[in-house]
Amino acid sequence: xxxxxxxxxxxxxxxxxxSVIVFFxxxxxxxxxxxAMLGTEAGLLTPQQRDALAVYFGIDQPWPVQYWRWxxxxxHGDLGISATxxxxxxxxxxxxxxxxxxxALLSMLIxxxxxxxxxxxxxxxxxxxxxxxxxxxxxxxxxxxSFVFGLLIIYVLSAGFGVLPxxxxxxxxxxxxxxxxGQLILPALTLGFAFAASVxxxxxxxxxxxLSDDYxxxxxxxxxxxxxxxxxxxxxxxxxxxxxxxxxxFGYLLGGAVIVEQIYALPGLGRMVLExxxxxxxxxxxxxxxxxxxxxxxxxxxxxxAYVALDPRIRLxxx
Amino acid sequence: xxxxxxxxxxxVGFGRxxxxxxxxxxxxxxxxxxxxxxxxxxxxxxxxxxxxxINRLVDYGGGRITNGSIRLLRTDGKISELxxxxxxxxxxxxxxxxxxxxxxxxxxxxxxxxxxxxxxxxFRLHRGLTGNQARAAAKDALDRxxxxxxxxxxxxxxxxxxxxxxxxxxxxxxxxxxPRLLIAxxxxxxxxxxxxAQIMALLAELKRETGMSMIFITHxxxxxxxxxxxxxxxxxxxxxxxxxxxxxxxxxxxxxxQHLLHAVPHFSGGNAARPDGQRERTAEPALKVDGLxxxxxxKGGWFGRxxxxxxxxxxxxxxxxxxxxxxxxxxxxxxxxTTARAVLGLVPATRGAFSMARRxxxxxxxxxxxxxxxxxxxxxxxxxLSVDSILAEPVIASGVRIDAAxxxxxxxxxxxxxxxxxxxxxxxxxFSGGQRQRLCIARALMLNPSVxxxxxxVSALDVSVQARVLELLIDLQKEYGLAYLxxxxxxxxxxxxxxxxxxxxxxxxxxxxxxxxxxSAPRHPYTKKLIAAVPTIDRRHETFELDTRQVPSLVRPLGxxxxxxxxxxxxxxxKVRAEA
Numbered sequence: 001x002x003x004x005x006x007x008x009x010x011x012x013x014x015x016x017x018x019s020v021i022v023f024f025x026x027x028x029x030x031x032x033x034x035x036a037m038l039g040t041e042a043g044l045l046t047p048q049q050r051d052a053l054a055v056y057f058g059i060d061q062p063w064p065v066q067y068w069r070w071x072x073x074x075x076h077g078d079l080g081i082s083a084t085x086x087x088x089x090x091x092x093x094x095x096x097x098x099x100x101x102x103x104a105l106l107s108m109l110i111x112x113x114x115x116x117x118x119x120x121x122x123x124x125x126x127x128x129x130x131x132x133x134x135x136x137x138x139x140x141x142x143x144x145x146s147f148v149f150g151l152l153i154i155y156v157l158s159a160g161f162g163v164l165p166x167x168x169x170x171x172x173x174x175x176x177x178x179x180x181x182g183q184l185i186l187p188a189l190t191l192g193f194a195f196a197a198s199v200x201x202x203x204x205x206x207x208x209x210x211l212s213d214d215y216x217x218x219x220x221x222x223x224x225x226x227x228x229x230x231x232x233x234x235x236x237x238x239x240x241x242x243x244x245x246x247x248x249x250f251g252y253l254l255g256g257a258v259i260v261e262q263i264y265a266l267p268g269l270g271r272m273v274l275e276x277x278x279x280x281x282x283x284x285x286x287x288x289x290x291x292x293x294x295x296x297x298x299x300x301x302x303x304x305x306a307y308v309a310l311d312p313r314i315r316l317x318x319x
Numbered sequence: 320x321x322x323x324x325x326x327x328x329x330x331v332g333f334g335r336x337x338x339x340x341x342x343x344x345x346x347x348x349x350x351x352x353x354x355x356x357x358x359x360x361x362x363x364x365x366x367x368x369x370x371x372x373i374n375r376l377v378d379y380g381g382g383r384i385t386n387g388s389i390r391l392l393r394t395d396g397k398i399s400e401l402x403x404x405x406x407x408x409x410x411x412x413x414x415x416x417x418x419x420x421x422x423x424x425x426x427x428x429x430x431x432x433x434x435x436x437x438x439x440x441x442f443r444l445h446r447g448l449t450g451n452q453a454r455a456a457a458k459d460a461l462d463r464x465x466x467x468x469x470x471x472x473x474x475x476x477x478x479x480x481x482x483x484x485x486x487x488x489x490x491x492x493x494x495x496x497x498p499r500l501l502i503a504x505x506x507x508x509x510x511x512x513x514x515x516a517q518i519m520a521l522l523a524e525l526k527r528e529t530g531m532s533m534i535f536i537t538h539x540x541x542x543x544x545x546x547x548x549x550x551x552x553x554x555x556x557x558x559x560x561x562x563x564x565x566x567x568x569x570x571x572x573x574x575x576x577q578h579l580l581h582a583v584p585h586f587s588g589g590n591a592a593r594p595d596g597q598r599e600r601t602a603e604p605a606l607k608v609d610g611l612x613x614x615x616x617x618k619g620g621w622f623g624r625x626x627x628x629x630x631x632x633x634x635x636x637x638x639x640x641x642x643x644x645x646x647x648x649x650x651x652x653x654x655x656x657t658t659a660r661a662v663l664g665l666v667p668a669t670r671g672a673f674s675m676a677r678r679x680x681x682x683x684x685x686x687x688x689x690x691x692x693x694x695x696x697x698x699x700x701x702x703x704l705s706v707d708s709i710l711a712e713p714v715i716a717s718g719v720r721i722d723a724a725x726x727x728x729x730x731x732x733x734x735x736x737x738x739x740x741x742x743x744x745x746x747x748x749x750f751s752g753g754q755r756q757r758l759c760i761a762r763a764l765m766l767n768p769s770v771x772x773x774x775x776x777v778s779a780l781d782v783s784v785q786a787r788v789l790e791l792l793i794d795l796q797k798e799y800g801l802a803y804l805x806x807x808x809x810x811x812x813x814x815x816x817x818x819x820x821x822x823x824x825x826x827x828x829x830x831x832x833x834x835x836x837x838x839s840a841p842r843h844p845y846t847k848k849l850i851a852a853v854p855t856i857d858r859r860h861e862t863f864e865l866d867t868r869q870v871p872s873l874v875r876p877l878g879x880x881x882x883x884x885x886x887x888x889x890x891x892x893x894k895v896r897a898e899a
Contacts, residue, residue: 214423215428215429217427218427218428221376221493223445224444226406237431310431
């Protein structure tokens with residue numbers, strides 16, 4: 001059985017574990033979905049009506065029975081009906097996911113295209129003023145909360161240039177790419193800035209290590225130019241930690257970025273999950289967490305495959 | 320004829336301002352075309368820095384040429400002053416006119432690029448070749464260093480080749496563009512002795528073919544006899560003596576050169592074997608090993624079923640009398656260290672019996688009256704523990720209270736191994752490499768063992784320190800009647816300390832017996848090859864034979880048992896495994 005099949009075979013097991021935890025954890029939160037849904041109007045329900053609603057949502061049964069039913073439905077591809085949206089959970093999630101995925105990809109693109117060159121640049125100028133400048137910038141980027149940076153961008157654009165970020169209903173990429181990018185570019189910058197700061201720091205320290213390795217000296221002794229030494233010989237050896245970091249950050253972003261979505265009024269996964277928790281929308285929380293867990297596992301697998309592509313010494317079979 | 324390279328009054332410093340430290344202090348030499356200059360010195364003598372200054376790689380290590388000149392005769396007949404050359408000019412010279420090979424082939428090649436691409440790069444940079452032309456040139460370069468199956472090896476990454484192969488790849492790369500000067504910085508130090516002989520043979524042959532000049536840097540004065548025309552001896556950043564090979568080896572003038580030639584272990588074919596310690600066969604052995612087997616299962620297939628085993632040690636027997644040294648020699652991967660570790664129980668033995676003579680323990684009762692001294696004294700002492708904690712460790716481990724008697728023993732042992740008495744409160748980093756190894760020896764003796772396993776115990780030390788630590792070991796052996804199991808790859812060191820020698824090859828002893836007899840009249844083909852490969856100052860300009868055979872694989876199918884050994888006796892204490 002090869003490595004990939006083994007890894008894929010483990011997916012259902014992990015998901016099962018995640019499902020148990022999330023199923024019972026959400027039910028440990030005080031309050032119930034009927035009260036949360038109807039708010040003060042819940043007080044107007046007669047006990048009979050309340051019971052009927054409970055039966056409708058299936059929350060009248062003991063927890064293990066509820067879990068078993070949910071699991072059986074899951075095997076049929078049915079994640080249940082969201083109490084807040086009145087629509088199938090999968091449909092609600094898939095409606096939100098393109099935005100989250102696009103935002104995560106854009107942020108990573110920004111982070112890597114800024115962070116890696118900045119880290120490499122700083123490493124080649126070790127301890128000189130330009131290195132110090134990059135390090136200070138990275139430190140600021142890492143320590144600035146995203147809401148501060150997000151609000152700052154909006155403030156500078158609107159007060160300084162009279163430009164307002166494109167708000168309003170989200171337009172998917174395939175409908176109107178320009179409007180879509182207009183909506184996403186600022187949130188992507190906000191997320192990408194902090195992400196880029198971590199990438200800068202990691203690539204700087206990895207490059208510093210690699211630049212003192214013997215094979216870099218060998219490359220120089222062959223007459224390779226400074227640029228070729230850095231980009232061709234050193235960088236590929238320094239990428240492993242960068243890929244590790246990017247994988248983790250990207251996995252988090254696929255779970256949604258609550259604060260940035262809130263600031264820019266974007267209907268992403270993060271806000272959806274937050275609202276679902278507040279509303280005790282059990283089915284939606286369960287479905288969303290499973291979905292996010294699956295994404296994380298796929299990203300981790302891709303990271304491992306990237307290791308193999310980057311470094312021929314790494315053999316997945318032996319791990 | 321003007322020299323191809325002329326260095327005069329070279330000074331190289333590290334750091335700036337007040338912290339500046341000068342490590343090369345006024346070195347001058349000339350190198351004629353086709354000539355080989357050997358630079359000999361111990362670590363810290365400035366020999367490598369001198370070499371790295373020539374192609375200015377020293378700049379990248381934080382060094383700075385503070386004074387002097389380095390003049391290189393270029394291919395076009397002009398003379399360039401390298402201390403003032405621009406980076407652009409230097410990139411043309413490096414690889415194009417000055418090639419360089421380094422000490423550690425395992426780390427000197429880029430692990431993520433195929434060796435083909437790394438060799439092609441030289442041709443791209445200096446010959447402007449691309450695509451198939453570069454590839455064909457890279458294949459020719461590998462053929463030139465006698466790598467079999469070159470076409471296929473081009474697609475390998477460095478982790479798929481052995482150290483000896485990688486050093487050949489390095490040589491192929493350095494010589495790709497026919498540089499007129501090759502700098503070889505300890506190119507064989509990390510390699511096994513038989514592989515070393517092959518690399519030396521290759522370098523000598525390529526030098527004849529191309530007529531290039533060479534600077535050969537080494538700490539081993541024995542190695543220069545085979546290859547150098549002239550020798551420069553360095554100490555503390557200065558060239559203390561230089562001259563023709565014969566003059567330096569036969570009539571050294573400077574005391575340091577004399578010291579290197581005479582105070583340092585050199586291999587002399589059994590003549591320097593220890594005269595003391597004739598075996599008394601009636602004595603009770605301190606350690607007896609019977610049919611030791613260490614195997615590591617290999618797993619594969621669907622459910623990780625065992626598919627075979629690595630036979631690291633495959634049926635090793637020997638006994639060791641009190642006061643006797645048995646040297647176990649062999650190359651890396653032969654199983655010599657595994658044997659030592661199995662004796663201590665550091666690796667589980669698959670099969671085999673040990674019996675050890677118990678002796679009355681002074682400081683504490685250890686279940687295993689065997690102690691060990693490891694190869695690297697820098698890595699085998701915990702930097703956070705003071706010396707008294709380090710020495711107390713084995714006593715605590717055997718469950719004994721630290722009392723006045725134990726403290727007295729610590730002081731006595733420190734004094735005995737030649738360390739100052741105030742060492743107890745100090746930390747390992749305050750000691751030099753040789754002193755640390757003395758500490759390790761004192762630690763091993765804390766429990767008053769009957770057997771001490773010395774695993775390459777002097778290999779990491781500078782040659783002159785080696786000699787003194789060996790003397791200490793011999794004195795301690797006589798004083799306490801210790802039995803040594805001395806694991807080493809270095810025949811010169813083994814000759815000085817061993818009473819008996821066991822030659823181990825592919826997990827099995829192939830020859831065992833009296834040291835003088837084994838070293839002077841080796842019988843097994845492998846022992847012969849091993850001894851022939853040892854460099855000595857008596858073998859000058861010798862042509863080694865190229866041998867591209869590889870060590871056999873130790874991976875065996877499941878359930879494989881080696882055939883029972885048949886031994887042939889030569890003399891009272893010398894037996895040799897008969898090959899099938």
